[in-house]
Amino acid sequence: MPYNRSATAVLDPAARVRQLHLVAAARVAAARASTPQQVADIVRVTVDDEVDTHTFAAIVTDCSAGLPRR
DSSP, X not given: OOOOOOHHHHHOHHHHHHHHHHHHHHXXXXXXOOSHHHHHHHHHHHHTTSSOXXXXXXXXXXXXXXXXXX
């Protein structure tokens, strides 16, 4: 069955980025990622070339905020 995006995501690219950000954050939390590399890997799979490099880095930084500092 093909993936069907909502009409909102198609009309508003910012809404799609917010949705991807929330999904990535939920996956990071569920996986209990403990390193920035694990977070980056999860985000990379989640966004799957739908965002630019700067947006990807911002999502990784935000999702890494709860990790312990070394």
